[in-house]
Amino acid sequence: MGETYRLNVAGLERDLHVCPLNDHVSIAGFIMFSDVELTVACAAELLKNLPDFDVMLTAESKGIPLAYEMSRQSGKNYYLARKGKKLYMTNPTRVDVKSITTEAVQTLYLDEDDMNALKGKRLLLVDDVISTGESMRALEALAEKAGAKVVCRAAVLAEGDAAQRDDIVFLSPLPLIFR
Amino acid sequence: MGETYRLNVAGLERDLHVCPLNDHVSIAGFIMFSDVELTVACAAELLKNLPDFDVMLTAESKGIPLAYEMSRQSGKNYYLARKGKKLYMTNPTRVDVKSITTEAVQTLYLDEDDMNALKGKRLLLVDDVISTGESMRALEALAEKAGAKVVCRAAVLAEGDAAQRDDIVFLSPLPLIFR
Numbered sequence: 001m002g003e004t005y006r007l008n009v010a011g012l013e014r015d016l017h018v019c020p021l022n023d024h025v026s027i028a029g030f031i032m033f034s035d036v037e038l039t040v041a042c043a044a045e046l047l048k049n050l051p052d053f054d055v056m057l058t059a060e061s062k063g064i065p066l067a068y069e070m071s072r073q074s075g076k077n078y079y080l081a082r083k084g085k086k087l088y089m090t091n092p093t094r095v096d097v098k099s100i101t102t103e104a105v106q107t108l109y110l111d112e113d114d115m116n117a118l119k120g121k122r123l124l125l126v127d128d129v130i131s132t133g134e135s136m137r138a139l140e141a142l143a144e145k146a147g148a149k150v151v152c153r154a155a156v157l158a159e160g161d162a163a164q165r166d167d168i169v170f171l172s173p174l175p176l177i178f179r
Numbered sequence: 180m181g182e183t184y185r186l187n188v189a190g191l192e193r194d195l196h197v198c199p200l201n202d203h204v205s206i207a208g209f210i211m212f213s214d215v216e217l218t219v220a221c222a223a224e225l226l227k228n229l230p231d232f233d234v235m236l237t238a239e240s241k242g243i244p245l246a247y248e249m250s251r252q253s254g255k256n257y258y259l260a261r262k263g264k265k266l267y268m269t270n271p272t273r274v275d276v277k278s279i280t281t282e283a284v285q286t287l288y289l290d291e292d293d294m295n296a297l298k299g300k301r302l303l304l305v306d307d308v309i310s311t312g313e314s315m316r317a318l319e320a321l322a323e324k325a326g327a328k329v330v331c332r333a334a335v336l337a338e339g340d341a342a343q344r345d346d347i348v349f350l351s352p353l354p355l356i357f358r
Contacts, residue, residue: 002269017269017292019268020266021266029265029267033258033259034256034259034293036247036256036257040251060240061239061240061261064212064240064244064247065243065244065247068215068218068243068247069247069251072215072219077213077215079212079213080212086208087199087206087208088198088206088208089198089208090196090198117213
């Protein structure tokens, strides 16, 4: 199955595929999809480590199961910033974001109803992995436009230099693999 | 908040935004994101109405919370077909799909590990809404390539003519709104 990286997080052990990002750097692919046991455990562990908040905001798509499960366990609503504008959206707000896993500039949209729901709230920004921080900055831009107060930025893993940040909450570091 | 359609499903009532699809037809936007109560109730109600199955396959992104919750409740794994190819995917299989909510041909990818996990399994195809049926056909194409046996196609809602289909399981019809 190729090279793997053994991750320990939230009391569980997983072997992640190592995938080349470019000629010099590989990443260990952390995918929560299909893994309910991991999602439940990470959500519970993150919730133990967070300040008080009212609602959560995450980004499509890898943040969805985590935010959903944290919402189910905490009873606090989650909102989802989408990568594309859908016909069923009304007056969405748009911000731009660059991803290290797709190599392209992406755009996040948040529906008007969701923007209104964030207004004046203590907001938790949450994602599966914080790496370059671009997704978090895009979520932060949406939060600012919505008039929410970001009280915490949280992720299961902090990748590469992000593990040195003192302004985020995370469960485990995830190394970049240099060749 | 504009025109709405009142939906009753899984013992809950929701007012959906009505959004124009074109000059002649509008759709009621059914969004399970942010609504854990609805997701939990729909997952439980669908699971009561299904034949035996081993694993589930859904499509990014609107199917994610439903498949996740059905997996959590049933203990059976879910797998996710992605709309784009990611760097962390290994040898993904590709099929094409046309969506009525984005007006474009989309492509679904399923990772090699996930394809292998489906092989020989009794598979449930699940999504939030079945409308034109293109997404289901794309999931079906992935299932066939994987060597899975599709035992059921299920969705919370059947939109428009899909409500007349006798080869799908769904909880409520969702009308198209003609002008």
